[in-house]
Amino acid sequence: MDLKPETLAEIEAAIPKYPEAQSAVMPLLHAIQKDQGFISNEAAEWVAEKLGIAPINVLSVVTFYPFFRQHKIGKRHIRVCRTLSCAMAGGSKVCDKMLAEFETELNQVSPGGEVTVEFAECLASCGSAPVMLVDEDLHENLTVEKAKEICDKIKAEAKS
């Protein structure tokens, strides 16, 4: 495992926060996914050894939680809310626009590698629907036009 020094520091700081080591599984997976983009089998085994638990106990967590993934995604992670309030406000059209702009399909890495567009379940911002997350940033009150602007920005950043 080739982890960045700051990732290792984050991991070392996380473990003693918990009365029992296994509780640190999720913080460790968060740190590693941020570092490596996804959770490999090697990473799951590394976490297991670090915490003194069986690898299956790490993999069972990785496969349960939608945020943890075992495969690479595009450079930017786009999650468009699909749940009722956003759907009533046009979330579906926003998602279609994102897919069309990057000539991709749901849950796929776009041909240029810029993005992976997914549907997300309720992002808890229904009053400013429709919304989506671009990595950690929440975009609210979206329209197809606003979605286009966000796509243009992502494309420009991907080129630079």
Next chain:
Amino acid sequence: MAIHPKEQRLVLKYADEPGYTPHIDSYLAHGGYDMLKKAVTMEPQAIIDEVKASTLRGRGGAGFPCGLKWSFVDRKSGKPIYLICNCDESEPGTFKDRQIVHKDPHQLIEGMMISCFANNVAKAFIYIREEMPYGAKILDQAILEAKEKGFVGDNVLGSGYSCDIVVHRGAAAYICGEETGLIESLEGKRANPRIKPPYFPAVLGLYNCPTIVNNVETLCNAVHILDLGAEGFKKIGRPNNAGTRIWCVSGGVQRPGYYEVGEMTLGELVYDVCGGPLPGRSIKAIIPGGSSMKILKNGERYKGKNPDGSEYDWGLEDIPLDYDGIAAAGSMSGSGGMMVLDDTVSIPAALANLMAFYSHESCGQCTPCREGSLWLKKITSRMVHGQARPEDVDLMLDVAGQIAGRTICAFGFAVAWPVQSYIAKFEDEFREYAAHLSDPNADRQAIKELACNG
């Protein structure tokens, strides 16, 4: 967000004030942590008694009395007692905890510290959903600031009492909002809810130790109960519904958003505060407390007897906007996430949207829920795609009936209630779909977009 004159802000009093930041200086400048200073001079039991006397009910969904929950905690086990703040806010329609965490995190920390002191807790956790990454950072920073000032950590305010707070991030699973699923998740496992009995958190919670799990808004109210006193707190709202509530309104209204109110009717919130339906539209139905709650149809009459024997006969707009009022209308105020469906909304399509949600979020532990929710997704999906079968409505009711009450946790009800209530109140609309008789003029594209389930 601008504060509506009909609001009565307590928890969100400063959140939207110009210049107010999540930094501790803002909070301190507004009397922040004064109630914690008061708390540490009190007997812990006196705080519990005050919260009990306030009749504060949980703001997360079930509305269980907070003081009573605290009184169930096993204090004789010799094990540590844990407190967990449930900030997994993920009930569709709900976005109130987001406001508190992002704008006034110290109020939550103060509420937690008062609650921890009262219950002799030395370690507390905030379980925050993954989709609020900035919220987690803001809380981490706020805890650091509070530690520097002696409000959190060792020897709080020189009282000899010590308590640490740890922020724990989820990973996009709705079921972590269920308290025992949350506990499993915090132990580093799949969030499969535990069976009760024996796993009542107050006795066998985190690491099989006594544990209190409270919602963000509930914990913030601990500050205001100490400030106003139980009697003062009870002056807000109707008896048994004390305090303000933050309502999150989304969907077909002119001014969606979050509104903290005392006593008012559903009609005052939707029409006066939120401006009513969009121009040219009318309100068809309201999901009052998050997507799991039974739907209320506009035009229905809600009749029954009050506790004092008098009778009530309400239209949708007359329903008192609190736990007991909405319960009397046959639904629940839940997490305060109100979704307004206007006359452009197809009810079967709305149900298809929600069934896609529930089938995605079922933890998979109990067969009726795992299989049933997916089955319901498939039926509702084919319905909106013009491939309904004549037996579908009855089949949906059958499947929903096999889920409700037959699972380890309340998620089973959350799947079944929308199916059962939408069909009960909009059966014609479903039958039309099921018989391939949907309006030939119906905009099927719009229906597919609303279902939004692939």
